[in-house]
Amino acid sequence: xxxxxxxxxxxxxxxxxxxxxxxxxxxxxxxxxxxxxxxxxxxxxxxxxxxxxxxxxxxxxxxxxxxxxxxxxxxxxxxxxxxxxxxxxxxxxxxxxxxxxxxxxxxxxxxxxxxxxxxxxxxxxxxxxxxxxxxxxxxxxxxxxxxxxxxxxxxxxxxxxxxxxxxxxxxxxxxxxxxxxxxxxxxxxxxxxxxxxxxxxxxxxxxxxxxxxxxxxxxxxxxxxxxxxxxxxxxxxxxxxxxxxxxxxxxxxxxxxxxxxxxxxxxxxxxxxxxxxxxxxxxxxxx
DNA sequence: ACTAGGTCCTGGTTGC
DNA sequence: TGCAACCAGGACCTAG
Numbered sequence: 056x057x058x059x060x061x062x063x064x065x066x067x068x069x070x071x072x073x074x075x076x077x078x079x080x081x082x083x084x085x086x087x088x089x090x091x092x093x094x095x096x097x098x099x100x101x102x103x104x105x106x107x108x109x110x111x112x113x114x115x116x117x118x119x120x121x122x123x124x125x126x127x128x129x130x131x132x133x134x135x136x137x138x139x140x141x142x143x144x145x146x147x148x149x150x151x152x153x154x155x156x157x158x159x160x161x162x163x164x165x166x167x168x169x170x171x172x173x174x175x176x177x178x179x180x181x182x183x184x185x186x187x188x189x190x191x192x193x194x195x196x197x198x199x200x201x202x203x204x205x206x207x208x209x210x211x212x213x214x215x216x217x218x219x220x221x222x223x224x225x226x227x228x229x230x231x232x233x234x235x236x237x238x239x240x241x242x243x244x245x246x247x248x249x250x251x252x253x254x255x256x257x258x259x260x261x262x263x264x265x266x267x268x269x270x271x272x273x274x275x276x277x278x279x280x281x282x283x284x285x286x287x288x289x290x291x292x293x294x295x296x297x298x299x300x301x302x303x304x305x306x307x308x309x310x311x312x313x314x315x316x317x318x319x320x321x322x323x324x325x326x327x328x329x330x331x332x333x334x335x336x337x338x339x340x341x342x
Numbered sequence: 343a344c345t346a347g348g349t350c351c352t353g354g355t356t357g358c
Numbered sequence: 359t360g361c362a363a364c365c366a367g368g369a370c371c372t373a374g
Contacts (some may be wrong), residue, residue: 056367087351114368132367133352148352167351169368187369213345222369230367319347320367 057130059195059227060270061281061289062114065136068284069161070109072138073118077105077156088150088163090171091184100174101126101153113191113226123177127185131169137162138284191226195264201257208248215251215259216244217318228263231276231298234323236262238296243329244315244322269294297323 057065081101083094092100104126108119116136118126128136139160145152151163151172163172175181182189192207193199207224219225219233228236237244239262242255251259270276275289276298282288292299296306301314301323310327 058368129368131351131369165351166353167367169351171369211344217345220368318345321365 056132056229056231057134057275057281058114058229058232059111059267060232060273060291061275061283062111062116062130062227063271064275064283064289065130066109066111066116069116069118069136069138072159072284073106073109073155073161075106076159078102078153079156080154082152082154083150084145084152085150085165085168087168088165088170088172091173091175097172097174100124100176112188112194113222114229115185115188115191117181125173125175125181127173127175127181127188128163129171129187131165131167131171133166134170135162135164135282136284137164137282137286187222190223192222192224193226195225195227195260195267199260199264201253201255201260204260204263205251205253205256212247212249214245214317215242215248216322217320218248219263220320225263227267230320230322231295232263232266232270234298235266235296238262238323238325238329239266241329243331244317244324297325299323 078101081098083089083098086094089097104120104124106118107121110117110119114129116128120126139162141158141160146164148164148166149162150165153161155161163170173185175184193203208218211218216233216237219228220230236259240255240258242251242259270291273289273291273294274283274287275281276291277288297312300312302311304310305312305325305328308325308327310325312323313326314321314323316322
């Protein structure tokens, strides 16, 4: 599942390979993968553009094109962007194929078809077309403090774990790194956002930055589908504190890691390092 | 305004 | 062995 570290890793790899390249042709193999404009228009609009830069915002990848246009990609659950020297047949999950002027190809593969691509023409802002992008909150790797984090949840009473998945507050966190950051900050995932102390928010902001930076240095996490643009797996999963480690001993206290269901998502934590405490807990759908 | 839960989608896993 | 049911989850939508 590509979250901020995985998208950042892909972004860095693609920037090195794609800046200066020209799109020779774009082929859409699955129309649902194109969010804007219509698939046929997407192909014709993209053709001929030079790629000037590659950036990341939250979990979105933005390819800056010449003549003021932008190609935006969200990988969703299982999307991958792979650089190929030439396509050896069409893979089952290949959704969009972009041929470049040096005969290399950029393949968008996506098993579960939750990923989307947008072509934003000159004169339009990405935020006009992509609602999710317009609402994105703080970039945790930029200036980002406990105060900022606390301010993002003012007036809310949700449990902290599902709250952290809200991209309108923190851009780029997903299920893996939300669990990891809460462990590192020693905060139980079901504690309400209105019940965290200032010290909690400070520890959490620091923990979010820390787990994201460590994962970027490991090339992200590979749990099932993810690889970088060169097809190489990430390795953060080998160092994860709690995510994907249900019933395994905590790396700090040896207490078995637990998994509950919270707002429809799996949630991993150490019941000893992240104690319930005396503070108010929110009702959860845990089983 | 906020929150929980359903939906999309497919391949892997589990259970009978 | 084979089939059906279930599970994973990011973003969006709807209902309460």
